[in-house]
Amino acid sequence: MSHRSGFVCLVGRPNAGKSTLTNALVGHKVAITSGRPQTTRHTVRGIVHREDAQLVLVDTPGLHRPRTLLGERLNDLVRDTLTEVDVVGFCLPADQKIGPGDRYIAEQLARMTPEGRPGTPVVAIVTKADLVPKGRLAEQLMAVDRLGAWADIVPVSAQDGYQVDVLTDVLVSHLPEGPALYPEGELTDEPEQVMVAELVREAALEGVRDELPHSLAVVVDEIVPRERPTADGTPMLDVRVHLFVERDSQKAIVIGRAGARLRDVGTRARGQIEALLGARVFLDLHVKVAKDWQRDPKQLGRLGF
Numbered sequence: 001m002s003h004r005s006g007f008v009c010l011v012g013r014p015n016a017g018k019s020t021l022t023n024a025l026v027g028h029k030v031a032i033t034s035g036r037p038q039t040t041r042h043t044v045r046g047i048v049h050r051e052d053a054q055l056v057l058v059d060t061p062g063l064h065r066p067r068t069l070l071g072e073r074l075n076d077l078v079r080d081t082l083t084e085v086d087v088v089g090f091c092l093p094a095d096q097k098i099g100p101g102d103r104y105i106a107e108q109l110a111r112m113t114p115e116g117r118p119g120t121p122v123v124a125i126v127t128k129a130d131l132v133p134k135g136r137l138a139e140q141l142m143a144v145d146r147l148g149a150w151a152d153i154v155p156v157s158a159q160d161g162y163q164v165d166v167l168t169d170v171l172v173s174h175l176p177e178g179p180a181l182y183p184e185g186e187l188t189d190e191p192e193q194v195m196v197a198e199l200v201r202e203a204a205l206e207g208v209r210d211e212l213p214h215s216l217a218v219v220v221d222e223i224v225p226r227e228r229p230t231a232d233g234t235p236m237l238d239v240r241v242h243l244f245v246e247r248d249s250q251k252a253i254v255i256g257r258a259g260a261r262l263r264d265v266g267t268r269a270r271g272q273i274e275a276l277l278g279a280r281v282f283l284d285l286h287v288k289v290a291k292d293w294q295r296d297p298k299q300l301g302r303l304g305f
């Protein structure tokens with residue numbers, strides 16, 4: 001039996017369902033999903049292991065029009081990623097009309113093919129199929145077909161699992177023959193620190209996303225094991241984290257009255273970090289104002305962008 005392996009990158013405008021689809025394909029939670037755009041700042045990989053194939057998924061940040069330096073960097077990252085993968089999956093939600101954001105991405109994809117090289121196949125994925133009746137889905141498939149030259153078009157629902165296997169087969173069919181690239185059981189090669197930062201960011205944004213749209217960056221300074229475990233022998237980790245906001249008013253929102261909100265954020269994030277790391281965690285959160293960090297290359301460097 002031949003074996004195929006390679007990299008797949010999911011692109012699509014913010015909220016198109018890329019993270020949720022990554023989780024559905026991999027079958028475990030690896031990327032952090034959310035109801036709001038642009039929470040996926042880092043490239044997180046999930047790996048689908050099969051007898052006949054290994055598919056390494058790269059979940060990119062939302063490809064969007066650059067507005068700030070941060071945006072430009074994200075787009076560079078997206079473009080670099082695109083030229084390094086074997087297949088691109090372009091996600092378009094079934095329940096929304098094709099808009100300027102989708103057209104922009106379609107143009108970028110059309111332009112992506114390096115000169116003199118055969119292009120990376122692009123599979124158009126119509127996501128959230130569960131949200132529309134069959135007739136609307138058929139119309140959307142036709143509209144997507146007119147949008148570009150796709151290797152395949154597949155409707156899926158990550159929510160109820162509709163066609164997720166079909167999509168896996170289609171993506172695998174576009175991979176080159178080759179051995180497994182990662183040992184089985186490996187779900188993500190993201191460093192733990194990035195996952196921890198995402199969990200803190202999620203907790204800190206909960207309920208205040210409208211007030212802090214893109215103004216919150218989270219940096220994990222260190223994760224250090226305590227020399228002496230807890231009384232019952234469980235290992236204990238000290239996790240020190242900085243949350244950067246742009247303005248004093250945003251700092252006040254994150255911290256809350258008499259620090260109540262930040263304590264809440266800490267409690268929620270700690271539970272998830274403990275589950276992730278399999279240890280008791282002492283979580284130390286600091287909130288700092290880093291003015292206009294989105295526009296300052298030095299700050300961006302410090303924050304890992």
Ligand SMILES: Nc1nc2c(ncn2[C@@H]2O[C@H](COP(=O)(O)OP(=O)(O)OP(=O)(O)O)[C@@H](O)[C@H]2O)c(=O)[nH]1
Nearest residue numbers: 015016017018019020034037038040062128158159
């Ligand atoms: N009903 C339904 N909702 C979905 C499905 N897939 C994703 N969603 C929802 O759509 C929203 C966005 O999904 P994400 O997976 O976070 O989208 P994303 O493209 O990764 O978003 P960014 O991280 O902003 O780029 C979330 O509220 C999901 O719960 C689906 O198959 N069906």
